[in-house]
Ligand SMILES: Nc1ncnc2c1ncn2[C@@H]1O[C@H](COP(=O)(O)OP(=O)(O)O)[C@@H](O)[C@H]1O
């Protein structure tokens with residue numbers, strides 16, 4: 031089988047050749063080998079780097095089929111009673127990626143954080159019955175497979191995939207659990223090699239599974255993973271992702287992607303955690319979800335890898351179960367329940383580290399769309415973004431906000447809207463930032479509900495205290511230095527910032543004239559409540575936003 035993107039996205043629903051939206055077309059001017067630095071969940075200050083070779087035309091996003099068709103992934107996998115892996119991980123991954131997920135259960139396992147205590151295989155005719163029910167009715171876009179515990183189940187699945195072709199088939203060749211317990215016996219290998227892999231669009235073995243597929247050759251290095259990816263590709267799948275989560279002696283977690291022509295190494299710092307049970311299932315489901323939405327294969331793989339990084343980093347110390355195979359949180363929500371108010375808050379104060387505030391005048395000056403500016407900033411490592419569009423038409427602002435939100439979500443970066451609660455609500459942004467003469471915080475909270483982030487500009491300890499009483503999440507304090515971006519804005523200097531930060535019960539981000547030459551001095555006032563710097567001109571009034579963001583991030587981290 032050929033390994034082209036166009037083949038993968040078979041135009042069953044008629045959008046394989048859809049034109050690229052202008053935003054994506056313009057954003058594809060990457061150098062050949064590029065290092066895309068993205069921030070992890072800012073609980074840690076690690077920054078990921080995806081060492082990937084970008085392919086401009088192949089890495090574009092495709093337009094969804096129609097506005098009404100919900101992207102749909104069917105997972106054919108086993109149930110994990112502990113909820114960390116298998117069907118449960120697949121459902122959570124698809125929900126987190128906003129894709130519908132149906133399920134065909136191949137086995138029920140009794141499993142927890144210690145290991146697998148029992149496996150009950152579903153008879154193949156009942157697997158067939160489930161496949162018939164879903165595939166005959168529900169317009170599945172992508173099928174993702176996990177635990178396929180018997181050769182007959184593999185065969186039944188292949189028959190159904192021939193009868194009901196789908197746009198893409200993602201195969202996670204699950205063989206053992208992370209605890210080392212066998213989930214699929216060696217008999218299924220015949221089915222994989224003879225039937226399933228040749229139908230597969232991407233197969234995602236970990237290093238042990240890659241070794242089994244290749245008859246037992248050990249994989250000990252990234253170079254071995256590359257060789258294995260090539261050899262597995264020869265078995266029929268159009269794309270191969272050899273996952274390096276278990277690669278010994280590696281500080282990084284490196285996955286090797288091979289599309290039949292090019293190799294790509296996707297690299298991120300290894301998260302030191304026990305909460306990694308279900309990463310393989312999640313990664314494959316995430317790839318399936320992105321493909322169902324219309325992404326290219328490389329883009330789907332990159333998004334999935336980034337999703338895992340953010341979720342693992344967030345979940346590194348989640349206490350669930352007494353064993354070492356602990357699950358992680360796909361929704362980044364479990365730790366943020368504010369017990370006292372019952373309010374569930376997604377806000378993490380460390381998100382304030384490098385806060386990018388857009389400016390339409392600067393974007394016009396440099397000939398950029400707001401989305402291009404935001405994309406460059408988050409690629410450079412901005413940890414939170416605020417859209418501040420004082421003179422935009424509502425419709426234009428809303429459209430731009432939706433595009434920016436999509437970009438920010440794919441990087442796990444919160445997006446706030448300045449002042450315009452209506453726009454924030456309409457696009458489901460993560461929150462708002464208001465000034466002292468904008469919507470009062472208390473009203474904003476009642477309109478936005480408990481989950482959204484609300485920030486408020488404060489110059490004095492009294493305003494900071496009021497912000498806390500009214501239910502804000504953070505305060506923006508400044509202008510620290512004189513600036514042109516805001517007329518008649520009194521400068522409070524480092525002394526004023528220190529005074530407000532000492533008094534504030536809320537996390538503080540400094541704003542006003544902050545740039546590469548003074549950002550360090552700001553952070554060095556050493557106030558625990560001061561979590562970062564917010565910048566406008568020093569990112570957006572510059573030729574290369576991405577480079578400026580990286581440089582500033584390095585200074586404040
Ligand atoms: N500790 C970790 N830190 C960062 N990424 C990890 C870690 N463990 C696994 N991953 C990533 O999770 C995904 C699943 O990999 P792996 O754990 O090797 O698969 P499996 O769960 O099938 O054994 C890969 O993208 C891998 O790089």
Ligand SMILES: Cc1ncc(COP(=O)(O)O)c(N)n1
Pocket residue numbers: 107108109110115116117139141176177204206207208209213306307308309310311
């Ligand atoms: C039902 C089921 N499917 C897949 C896995 C693999 O997940 P992991 O490699 O994280 O143990 C599992 N443990 N259980």
